[in-house]
Structures are given as structure tokens and as C-alpha cells.
Amino acid sequence: MGEKRGTARVLLECNLNDKMCLVQGEAYAVIIVPTLLVGAFLILLAVILWLFIRGQRSQWQRPGLRGIAPMPASRGRPREAAGHGGKVAMPLTETSVESFLRAATPSLAKLQVPRDQLSEILEQIHKGSCGNIYRATLVTGDPPKPKSVVLKALKEPAGLQEVQYFVGRIQFYEYLGKHHNLVHLEGCCTERLPLYMLLEDVAQGNLLSFLWTCRRDVMTMDGLLYDLTEKQVYYIGKQVLLALEYLQDKRLFHGDVAARNILIQNDLTAKLCGLGLAYEVHAQGAISATRTIPLKWLPPERLLLRTAGIRGDIWSFGILLYEMVTLGAPPYPEVPPTSILQYLQRRKIMQRPSSCTHTMYNIMKSCWRWSEDSRPLPKELRSRIEAAARTADDKAVLQVPELVVPELYADVAGISVESLSYCYSIL
Template sequence: MGEKRGMARMLLECSLSDKLCVVQEQQYEVIIVPTLLVGLFLILLAVILWLFIREQRSQQQRPGIRGSAAGPPSRSPSWEATGRGGKVLVPLKETSVESFLRASTSALSKLQVPREQFSEVLEQIYNGSYGIIYRAKMCTGDPAKPKNIVLKTLKEPAGLHEVQDFVGRIQFYQYLGKHKNLVQLEGCCTDRLPLYMVLEDVAQGDLLSFLWTCRRDVMTMDGLLYDLTEKQVYHIGKQVLLGLEFLQDKHLFHGDVAARNILIQSDLTAKLCGLGLAYEVHALGAISSARTIPLKWLAPERLLLRPAGIRGDIWSFGILLYEMVTLGAPPYPEVPPTSILQYLQRRKIMKRPSSCTHTMYNIMKSCWRWSEDNRPSPRELRFRLEGAARTADDKTVLQVPELVVPELYASVAGISIESLSYSYSIL
């Protein structure tokens, strides 16, 4: 009997001991397994964050052009460009204005113009937020033949960021190189402050002012004919498209095609200016949020804040044709500027002006297709203009009896009256 009780006690103790062991093992599992899982999760999260930050830094160092093929990087520590002066390498790591100017002047040595060559300032053209723009004369080696130029200055005092931006714009013009339908860079002065950018002078001024003068009862003025025919509209339009083709070949777009941003010579050679937006996209990879562009010239995708591209310039080119055939009328005269997006979303476009042929209007409509993929490229559109020009009227002069009131025009067009003060305000 005693032996049975002893064995029962031993079995009970073993059983209790086994249960205690199992409970202890389960407690260890409850603590250790979740701890391991949390640790693995934190490690995985750290790896994901590290990969994300590395990708963000990589994108900042190599910005592309929104809406088009990527262009050459510009905001890395330095960037190389090939233009009329060959290769340029301007370091951007300098920490003072003086050291930056020493480095940039050496890199831009082929563009430097001695300051003493500016013999005479003819007039102040524009006083903008960046600086004053002058028309001046520059000595060319022959005292009897000084050259008229436009002198763009950087306002003082200027910090390192402003100096780098100004030099960057000079660098951008050099990267573009020469093209007969773009305003040309003639040189620069970057050895010390004040900084100068020297641009060619297109004395006849902007196309919008030219169109307004064509409304007057005047045949010639300063040796320039102020009569415009349908065929000449095609001639000017073709040159603008050649300029856009050139930009497209460099993976760029203009972004603000309008009559106010085109300069005209006495032989009706057209030159695109207002390349500030193209520079921003090239240098920063996107359009600056501080830049405002008149809404009535923008394509729907631009109004909807989508990525911009060369097909947006094609939409604006259709507006340019309207400007030329109406001798400088504001687009969508019956639509308030702030309502233009809703107007376009209803798939409405401008009606054919009375002075516009059906052939030209059909070209305009091809530019105003809602989907940018359905619009022609600059080259395709140029071929259409060349074909239309062969049968265009070269005798009938375009006529609009009303003279323009700049204040009223600015209100209807949705632009500031200051921007109409002179064409070179947008160089």
C-alpha cells in the first residue's frame, strides 16, 4: 500500500514538472518570436527608407525635362555644354561670389568682352526684377562701324545664387549655339560685378508691336514695310517653327510662344526670344512655380498642370497664327482669362476670323486638338505651312481698322501692362 502511494506521488510530481516545463517553454516562445518579427520588420523598413532616400538624391542630381526626353544635367557640381565657344565647364561648388566668378570667367573666356568696348549707352529699354536692360553700342575694331547690341545687367547687390543663375543663363545660350531664328548671344562680362550679358540687337522690335503698327494707315516706317499678307504670315510662321525644331532637337521646348516673344527684322526674319522658361527646364528639370505665363496661350495640359512639352508649343503656335492674321488681336476676346480652362474643357475653340482663309484655319485647328499626341510635330506643321504658302495670297494686305488700346488689350489678354512696355523685357 505504501509503495503504491509513493509511486503515485512520483508520477504526480513528474506530471507537474512536465507541465511546468511546457509552460516555461511556451512563455519563451511568446516573448522571443514576436521580438524577432519586430526586429526583422524594423530592419526591412530601414532598408526601404535608405533605398528611397538614395533614389531621391539621385533624381535631384540628374533632373530630366518634364514631358520630353531628358536633357543634359545642369545642377550637378558642374556641367559641360558644347556651343559656339566649344566646351564649357562651370563649377557650382564655389562658396563665394568672387571665387565663383574667377572659375566661371576662366571657363567662359572665349565669350568675354572687354568692358571698355561698350562705347555708348543709347537708351534704357527695361527695368526688371533681375536688372536693367540697355541698348548700347559696342566697338568692333573699326571706329566707323560700331555695333548695336542689347546689354542685360544683373541688379546689385547680388548674392551667390543670383550670380550663379545669371551665369547659368549665359551658359545656356552658349549651349544652344547659333541659329538664325533664335536671339544670339554676342558675349559676356563676368570678371567682376556688375555682370553683363551681351545679346544681338533686333532693332525693329517685337512682332506684336509690328502687327499693331500694321493696323495704321502707313506703308513704310524706318525702311520697314508695314503691310502683311497671308503669304507673309506663313513665311514668319515657318521661321518660328524652324526655331522650335531646333529646340526640340536639343530636347527642349519654348513654353511661351506668342507674338510678344518674337522679334522681327526689316526683312521679316523672325527670332524667338523669351527663353527664360526653356532655361529653367534645362537647369532645374521643371518650370519654376514662381513663373506666370498668360493663360490664353497655354495648352490644356499646361492649364491642368501636367508635364509640358513641345506639343504644348504647337498649341501656342496656333494662337500665334491667330494673332498674326488678326494683326495682334487678343485670343478668346469673349472669354475671361480665368475661365479659359472651362471653355476648352467644353471642347470649344476660337472661331475663324474674317481675315483668315479656310486653309489657314484648318492649320490652326490641327494645333488645337485636345490630345497633344494628335497635334503635329514642328516639322510636320512646317511642311503644311510650306505647302499652303505656295498658293497663298501675296497681294491682298491684311487690314483691321481699329487701333489697339494697350490697357484694354492687356485686360482682355490677361497679361500685365508692364510686359507690353518693350519687347526686350523678355529676353
């Protein structure tokens, strides 16, 4: 009771002696409380921005090859593999390699090749992380006819996950079917370990190596096999676009269109290969966390870790045209691989090479539009390529005097020297 009287006396004295006392107290409360709230909000905002920037920085500074981008991880969708006519769920409930192969092999019956028809291993052409790749002889038909194939063997010992992935790739090739401008599957051996995948052999090798060969003194070469003209560049480009159209019809995209991922035959027939990323997106709905792609071939949306699509392949196709017209020069030679995103964000693109016509350069620029929706689709771009080819020079041979030093190329391009060792490393 005494306390209440004491408080009342203080308030009364305040009212009598200083009529502004209570008014000032309320004014201070009105000012201080919002100030504290705004300050807390600003501090929280600063913490969020700091965490975001640190996350982005750690993503770009993740250990790995210089100039190679780690791609977003899968979001945990169950793995599927494409069977004949559509997606077929892999029997992941199997607990052993043997039971898994018993369940999966019947669906591949039409592709099985008797092992005794693989009469000879001619040479090892690549030593990959998933297994070795060989050139072998397959003998089929009546009368028997030998045929050179590329044999990809799954390394041993192989766990269940590795076996599932390997068989899933085979089923994916079966789903794709055959297209004139895609490397196709010749068969498989999956009834027991070791597992084999047989792919067609393209003797001339990959387009990047072919372009480097074209840098030799053409006057000393026999015929035109190692010559390349503007018209032939369009011819190869058209074939790549036909392959991309086919993938688009299958609701797929390639994701790594580049000269190193195209095989070339003696008659300049081009075959797009390196379909690992297409398989992962088809089967898992996302790109594996371990999948890395050289930065200089990626479109801006991929560099920003956004969803990929067929128009991203169109951006990379523009880089491919640059590779062909320069006979295998690395893109953006003046830009470090890790600075390519900042370069593109300033809306910069590569300058026209001296060996490139204005018509071809305009096609390149249409591929390098920042907005995906403003880039042409494969069919539209093919029409432009065909129109340009009708008036293209078929006499003047593209020439670049300097020979390529692979180590220097790899450093400027932002890729590993090992990836240049042989074209089938990407199958």
C-alpha cells in the same frame, strides 16, 4: 464562479424562452459591422476629396496677375547650366560671388568682351526685376566698327544665387549655339561685377508691336514695310517653326510661343526669344515656382499642370497664327482668362476670324487638338505651312481698322501692361 453560473443561466434561459435570441444577435453583428466599415470608408473618401478640391482651388486662386498661371515648382534637382557641348554642373559649392566667378569665368573665355569696347550706353529700354536692359554700342574689329547690341546688366547688389542664375543663362546660350531664327548671344562680361550679357539687337522690335503698327491706315504709309499679307504670315510662321525644330533637336521646348516673344527685322526675319523657361527646364528639370505664363497661350496639359513638351509649343503656335492674321488681337476675346480651362474642357476653340482663310484655319485647328499626340510636330507643320504659302494671297493686305489700347488688350489677354512696355523685357 458565481458569475459564470449566472451567465450560463441567462444563456440557458434565452435558449429556452426565445430560440431566436442568439440568431438575431449574430444577424445584427453581420449587418452593423460592415455598415460601420462602409461609413468610415465614405467619410475618409469625402475628406480626401475635400482636401484635393481645396488644394486645386488654392492653386488657381493664388495671388498674382489676373490670367497668369503659376507653374509647378522645381523638385529640388541640383541646378546646372549648359556649357559648350552639353550640361556642365555649376560650382555651387563656392561660398562667395568672387570665388564663384573665378571658377566659372574660364569656361566662358571665348565669350568675354573687354569692357572698354562698350563705348556708349545709348538708352535704357527696360527696367526689369533682375536688372536694367540697355541699348549699347560695341566696338570690335580692325579697323574698329561700332555695332548696336542689347546689354542686360545684373542688378546690384547681387547675391550668389542671382549671380549663378545669370551666368547659367549665358552658358545656356553658349550651349544653344547660333540659329538664324533665335536671338543669339554676342558676348558677356563676367570676370567681375557688374555682370553683363550682350545680345543681338533687332531694331524693328517685337512682333506684337509690329502687328499693331500694321493696323494704321496703310494708304498713308510709304512702301510695304508696315503691310502684312497672308503669304507673309506663313513666311513668319515658317521661321518660328524652324526655331522650334532646332530646340526640339536640342531636346528643349520653348514654353511661351507668342507674338510678344518674337522679334522681327525690317526684312520680316523672325527671331524667337524669351528662352527663360527653356533654360529652367534644361538646367533644373522643372519650371520654377515663380515662373508665370499667360493662360490664354497655354495648351490644356499645361493648364492641368501636367508635363510640358514641344507639342505644347505647337498649340501656342496656333494662337500665334491667330495673333498674326488678326494683327495682334488678344486670343479668346469673349472668354475671361481665368475661365479658359473650362472653355477648352468643353472642347471649344476660337472661331475663324473674318480675315483668315479656311486653309489657315484648318492649320490652326490641327494645332488645337486636345490630345498632344494628335498634334503635328514642328517639321510636319512646317511642310503644311510651306504648301499653303505657295497658293497664299500676296497682294491683299490684312486690315483691322481699330487701333489697340494697351490697357484694354492687357485686360482681355490676361497679361500685365508692364510686360508690353518693351520687347526686350522677356530676354
